[in-house]
Amino acid sequence: MSVMTYREALNMALREEMQRDPRVFLIGEEIGVYDGAYKVTQGLLKEFGERRVVDTPICESGFTGLAVGAAMVGLRPVVEMMTFNFAILALDQIVNSAAKMYYMSGGQYNVPMVIRGPGGPAHQLAAQHSQSMEVYFYHVPGLKVVRPSTPPDAKGLLKSAIRDDNPVIFIEAETLYGIKGEVPDDPEFTIPLGKAEIRREGTDVTVFAYMGMLYRALEAAEELAKAGVSCEVVDPRTLRPMDIETMIGSVRKTHRAVVVEAGAGFAGMGSEIAAFVTENAFDDLDAPVERVTGANAPMPYAKNLEQAKTPSKEKIIAAIRRVCHA
Amino acid sequence: MVQAKTPTTKLDAELARRLLSQMVLIRRFEEKAAEMYALGKIGGFLHLYIGEEAVAVGATSVLRPDDYVISAYRAHGHCLAKGADPRRVMAELFGRRDGLSKGKGGSMHLFDKSRNFLGGHAIVGAHLPLAAGAAFAVKYQGGDQVVLCYFGDGAVPQGEFHESKNLAAHWKLPVIYVCENNRYAMGTAIHRALAQTEIWRYAETYGLAGEAVDGMDVLAVREVVGRAVERCRREQAPSLIEARTYRFRGHSMRDPSAAIYRTKEEVEREKQRDPIGLFRERCLKDGRLTEVEIKTIEKEINDLVDEAVAFADASPEPPLEWLTADVYRE
Ligand SMILES: Cc1ncc(C[n+]2csc(CCOP(=O)(O)OP(=O)(O)O)c2C)c(N)n1
Ligand SMILES: [Mg+2]
Numbered sequence: 001m002s003v004m005t006y007r008e009a010l011n012m013a014l015r016e017e018m019q020r021d022p023r024v025f026l027i028g029e030e031i032g033v034y035d036g037a038y039k040v041t042q043g044l045l046k047e048f049g050e051r052r053v054v055d056t057p058i059c060e061s062g063f064t065g066l067a068v069g070a071a072m073v074g075l076r077p078v079v080e081m082m083t084f085n086f087a088i089l090a091l092d093q094i095v096n097s098a099a100k101m102y103y104m105s106g107g108q109y110n111v112p113m114v115i116r117g118p119g120g121p122a123h124q125l126a127a128q129h130s131q132s133m134e135v136y137f138y139h140v141p142g143l144k145v146v147r148p149s150t151p152p153d154a155k156g157l158l159k160s161a162i163r164d165d166n167p168v169i170f171i172e173a174e175t176l177y178g179i180k181g182e183v184p185d186d187p188e189f190t191i192p193l194g195k196a197e198i199r200r201e202g203t204d205v206t207v208f209a210y211m212g213m214l215y216r217a218l219e220a221a222e223e224l225a226k227a228g229v230s231c232e233v234v235d236p237r238t239l240r241p242m243d244i245e246t247m248i249g250s251v252r253k254t255h256r257a258v259v260v261e262a263g264a265g266f267a268g269m270g271s272e273i274a275a276f277v278t279e280n281a282f283d284d285l286d287a288p289v290e291r292v293t294g295a296n297a298p299m300p301y302a303k304n305l306e307q308a309k310t311p312s313k314e315k316i317i318a319a320i321r322r323v324c325h326a
Numbered sequence: 327m328v329q330a331k332t333p334t335t336k337l338d339a340e341l342a343r344r345l346l347s348q349m350v351l352i353r354r355f356e357e358k359a360a361e362m363y364a365l366g367k368i369g370g371f372l373h374l375y376i377g378e379e380a381v382a383v384g385a386t387s388v389l390r391p392d393d394y395v396i397s398a399y400r401a402h403g404h405c406l407a408k409g410a411d412p413r414r415v416m417a418e419l420f421g422r423r424d425g426l427s428k429g430k431g432g433s434m435h436l437f438d439k440s441r442n443f444l445g446g447h448a449i450v451g452a453h454l455p456l457a458a459g460a461a462f463a464v465k466y467q468g469g470d471q472v473v474l475c476y477f478g479d480g481a482v483p484q485g486e487f488h489e490s491k492n493l494a495a496h497w498k499l500p501v502i503y504v505c506e507n508n509r510y511a512m513g514t515a516i517h518r519a520l521a522q523t524e525i526w527r528y529a530e531t532y533g534l535a536g537e538a539v540d541g542m543d544v545l546a547v548r549e550v551v552g553r554a555v556e557r558c559r560r561e562q563a564p565s566l567i568e569a570r571t572y573r574f575r576g577h578s579m580r581d582p583s584a585a586i587y588r589t590k591e592e593v594e595r596e597k598q599r600d601p602i603g604l605f606r607e608r609c610l611k612d613g614r615l616t617e618v619e620i621k622t623i624e625k626e627i628n629d630l631v632d633e634a635v636a637f638a639d640a641s642p643e644p645p646l647e648w649l650t651a652d653v654y655r656e
Contacts (some may be wrong), residue, residue: 029512055514086449089451125370127435128434128447151609276425295649296650300649301370301433302430303433318521
């Protein structure tokens with residue numbers, strides 16, 4: 001075990017997987033000479049050279065499509081989106097090429113690639129640079145979608161994503177790059193995709209949250225514990241495939257569920273979780289599932305509006321109190 | 327490069343004063359914005375236009391007020407040159423309610439409908455088709471305005487650059503694309519991004535008029551863009567102009583000015599060709615402006631920018647109800 005930042009854990013995963021498998025290469029904007037816009041790829045150009053750390057011009061659709069083609073012919077690309085907002089430009093290649101290739105070729109061509117980079121709200125980056133992009137992807141059959149919330153998850157999940165034979169969308173968070181945690185040094189340490197993690201055990205209510213919202217939910221749980229409300233906090237980690245078993249198991253135990261998400265609520269992750277909880281555990285529920293979501297608006301620039309846009313600890317606490325009648 | 331020939335535009339004292347004032351305004355505004363960023367009054371990404379002032383000022387000087395301008399995220403200069411109130415631009419950077427976009431847009435999303443300034447856009451390449459669309463609308467409506475679109479060298483590899491060039495040429499849209507080639511897209515030097523680094527040459531391929539110009543020479547920019555405006559109004563022929571310039575600061579306030587991708591020496595060398603310094607010298611030499619007149623201009627601009635900061639600081643935060651307003655027009 002070593003204590004390292006989330007950023008360093010990602011870097012470690014990339015390095016180890018590149019050492020392990022010569023087919024793995026990195027491609028994206030500013031990942032080499034500049035060492036990454038957020039320094040996730042720091043030092044990798046030096047270690048692996050230009051053949052395997054490929055700086056691109058600004059052309060997201062172009063280099064993502066190129067990666068899909070390379071994956072069809074034997075390589076395992078890891079594409080960096082400088083931020084996931086720019087993946088919108090590559091959406092056609094991700095949705096129409098990467099996600100469907102295996103299916104429409106009748107199982108002949110799979111696309112083993114990872115598309116990774118930061119997403120979600122950061123600090124006053126305004127409407128076009130602060131989007132919670134996972135919703136755009138997890139709707140698409142053929143894609144896997146990962147949102148790692150801690151340094152060990154960052155390492156373990158990224159390694160699994162790179163080893164996966166399917167296209168994996170791996171969305172990090174700028175606001176988490178600096179957080180520290182204990183990370184296994186073992187180059188064979190991985191965390192399987194599709195496994196949720198119970199971050200805090202509790203008995204009265206299950207709170208689902210990931211990334212920045214996970215930490216806010218944990219704070220809310222801490223505060224509510226003092227008031228005698230016991231929250232179980234569950235981090236889905238992989239949004240598709242989702243670990244329904246663990247998630248439903250928790251709700252069966254607590255009989256109540258609250259979903260917290262940073263993005264806008266309409267047709268968001270909360271909608272999906274609420275639906276499958278209702279389908280699978282209706283008889284266990286003591287209250288309707290509550291969603292605490294970002295406001296249904298683009299991200300404003302002004303600091304006060306930005307703060308109001310994402311769910312606050314107070315809003316999370318209020319929702320938990322409502323379902324618990326506490 | 328097609329260097330600026332001797333400018334055909336007559337340089338009278340009034341014009342000289344106007345061009346110099348605007349360049350000094352942009353420079354001073356940006357320096358002040360940097361200070362305010364350091365104080366935490368401005369957040370997010372802040373991309374300064376310092377070093378590139380001659381492009382916005384030279385180009386805008388040949389436009390009419392009813393012509394349209396659209397730009398990327400390094401747009402303070404373009405917006406100010408188009409006539410936006412510096413106080414409201416600063417208030418936008420502060421995220422206050424009197425900002426051009428009510429504090430909701432920030433530095434990267436300045437819009438001023440009253441000046442036909444169609445905005446600052448933060449996705450590289452995205453606004454190039456918008457410019458073609460504005461020109462399409464002008465033509466559709468039988469107008470004679472032109473649309474001027476600024477973008478960086480970094481947008482050239484992007485598909486939208488190529489798509490919009492073709493559309494503009496093919497449909498003869500009254501649009502002028504001005505590429506501000508400052509030789510870097512963040513940390514990527516232009517030769518690391520393009521096989522064809524002479525950006526104006528793409529014009530020929532797509533069927534637009536193309537010219538390169540010294541973007542540090544405000545009169546040269548004025549002349550070249552002036553010709554493009556003529557072509558646009560007369561025969562609705564679009565143009566692609568490559569203005570060769572340089573950013574003196576980092577990519578944004580988060581990026582030091584001379585990082586790994588370029589040397590301090592290079593930056594210092596380019597600063598020798600400061601567009602304001604060059605024009606100042608020229609005005610003095612030609613006797614268009616005196617030392618005293620220039621000092622007066624600088625003093626006036628200083629006051630104007632201080633006033634902008636005071637205005638921004640006094641402007642209240644946007645009310646919380648504004649968070650969900652303006653999502654749909656009711
Ligand atoms: C589609 C897209 N990809 C990446 C980015 C991140 N990014 C912001 S500015 C920039 C460099 C653009 O350089 P250039 O167009 O030359 O403009 P300059 O900054 O030099 O004015 C990059 C890569 C973005 N905003 N949009
Ligand atoms: Mg540039």
